Amino acid sequence: MTNTETPPHRRPRPPSRQPLTPVNSVSSLTPHLFAPDAVRPLRAKEHFLKADTLVELHTHPWPQLTFSTRGVIRLSTEDGSYIVPPSRALWVPANMPHSITLIEDAELRTVYVHAWMAPAWEKCEVLEISPLLRALMLALDTTADGQGPVDSHAAQRERWIAPLLIDEVERATQIRIDVPLPSDKRLRQLCEAVLRAPDNRxxxxxxxxxxxxxxxxxxxxxxxxxxxxxxxxxxxxxxxxxxxxxxxxxxxxxxxxxxxxxxxxxxxxxxxxxxxxxxxxxxxxxxxxxxxx
Missing domain, CATH: 1.10.10.60 (Homeodomain-like)
Known part of the structure; x- marks a missing residue:
C-alpha cells in the first residue's frame, strides 16, 4: 500500500531535525502531601513550571481536576493525550497513571477530590471551565501538609465548597476532542513524536x-x-x-x-x-x- 498523503502544502522536513524531548523532568509533585480525606474532601495545589517540563508518570488513589491559570499543558495516559488550555480542565479518575508535559510556561493547578464524593467517571474527561467552577477551584487553600501555616478556616471552606464544585463539574460541557494513543510501542513512539512537534509534516x-x-x-x-x-x-x-x-x-x-x-x-x-x-x-x-x- 502506498501512502497517498503528500499534500502540496507540506513543509520540507529539516534533514537534521531531532525529536523534541522535555528539557526538565520532575517527579509527581508530592501528591501525598495533599491527600483528601473526610475532613478535607478537596485539596488544591499549585506549581509554576517552565515549558518543556515533564511531570513523570505517576498515580494516586483519588481522582483529580487538572488545569492551568495560564499556559497550555498536555496530560498523557496509557490510552490518550489531552491538550488542556486555561479555558479547560481535565478530570482524571483515581488510580489512572498519567504524566504532564508543559507546552508553555504555566501555572499548573490540581484539585484532588475524595473518592466518595467524585463522579463515577471511568475515563478522562475534558471540561469547559465555567466562571463559577474557576472561582471555586481558585478559592481553595494550596498549603501542603506540614509546610507552613494553614488558613484556620480552610477545612470548613473546603467542605462548603465541595458539593457545589462537584455539581459544577457534573454540569460542565464535555469536550470530545482528544488524541488516542496506541499500545504498540513503535506506533506510540511515532504518535508521541507527532504530538511533540505537530509542525513536522x-x-x-x-x-x-x-x-x-x-x-x-x-x-x-x-x-x-x-x-x-x-x-x-x-x-x-x-x-x-x-x-x-x-x-x-x-x-x-x-x-x-x-x-x-x-x-x-x-x-x-x-x-x-x-x-x-x-x-x-x-x-x-x-x-x-x-x-x-
Missing part, C-alpha cells in the same frame, strides 16, 4: 522508517489499534493542538504554521472540513462567549 513512509517499520505495517497498525487511518489520527492531533491556540486569540497564520501548514488556506480548508466552521469563525464565537460571561 513528515509522510507516513518517513515516520515508519524512523521506527524501523514499513509503511504498510504502520498503516495496518493504525487501522487495527486506533480504528482510524493515519491521516484521520494526524488530523485529530493537529486539531487538538490548534484549538487552544485559536481560543487564546493567536492569529490564524501563526496557528497554521505551528500546525505544519505552509499556507493559511490549506489549514483553513482542513479546519472547516473537520469542524464545519472556519478558524476565524471559531475565534469570533469564543470571543462572543467570553464577553457574555
Amino acid at each position: 513528515a509522510t507516513l513512509a518517513e515516520r515508519a522508517q524512523e521506527i524501523g517499520a514499513s509503511e504498510r505495517t504502520v498503516a495496518r497498525l493504525f487501522r487495527n489499534q486506533m480504528g482510524m487511518s493515519w491521516q484521520q489520527w494526524r488530523q485529530q492531533a493537529v486539531l487538538a493542538h490548534a484549538l487552544p491556540l485559536l481560543a487564546r486569540g493567536m492569529p490564524v497564520s501563526q496557528v497554521a504554521a505551528a500546525s505544519g501548514y505552509a499556507t493559511d488556506s490549506a489549514f483553513c480548508a482542513m479546519f472547516k472540513a473537520a469542524t464545519g466552521q472556519s478558524p476565524t469563525s471559531f475565534q469570533h464565537k469564543r470571543k462572543s462567549a467570553t464577553a457574555a460571561t
Whole structure:
C-alpha cells in the first residue's frame, strides 16, 4: 500500500531535525502531601513550571481536576493525550497513571477530590471551565501538609465548597476532542513524536522508517489499534493542538504554521472540513462567549 498523503502544502522536513524531548523532568509533585480525606474532601495545589517540563508518570488513589491559570499543558495516559488550555480542565479518575508535559510556561493547578464524593467517571474527561467552577477551584487553600501555616478556616471552606464544585463539574460541557494513543510501542513512539512537534509534516513512509517499520505495517497498525487511518489520527492531533491556540486569540497564520501548514488556506480548508466552521469563525464565537460571561 502506498501512502497517498503528500499534500502540496507540506513543509520540507529539516534533514537534521531531532525529536523534541522535555528539557526538565520532575517527579509527581508530592501528591501525598495533599491527600483528601473526610475532613478535607478537596485539596488544591499549585506549581509554576517552565515549558518543556515533564511531570513523570505517576498515580494516586483519588481522582483529580487538572488545569492551568495560564499556559497550555498536555496530560498523557496509557490510552490518550489531552491538550488542556486555561479555558479547560481535565478530570482524571483515581488510580489512572498519567504524566504532564508543559507546552508553555504555566501555572499548573490540581484539585484532588475524595473518592466518595467524585463522579463515577471511568475515563478522562475534558471540561469547559465555567466562571463559577474557576472561582471555586481558585478559592481553595494550596498549603501542603506540614509546610507552613494553614488558613484556620480552610477545612470548613473546603467542605462548603465541595458539593457545589462537584455539581459544577457534573454540569460542565464535555469536550470530545482528544488524541488516542496506541499500545504498540513503535506506533506510540511515532504518535508521541507527532504530538511533540505537530509542525513536522513528515509522510507516513518517513515516520515508519524512523521506527524501523514499513509503511504498510504502520498503516495496518493504525487501522487495527486506533480504528482510524493515519491521516484521520494526524488530523485529530493537529486539531487538538490548534484549538487552544485559536481560543487564546493567536492569529490564524501563526496557528497554521505551528500546525505544519505552509499556507493559511490549506489549514483553513482542513479546519472547516473537520469542524464545519472556519478558524476565524471559531475565534469570533469564543470571543462572543467570553464577553457574555
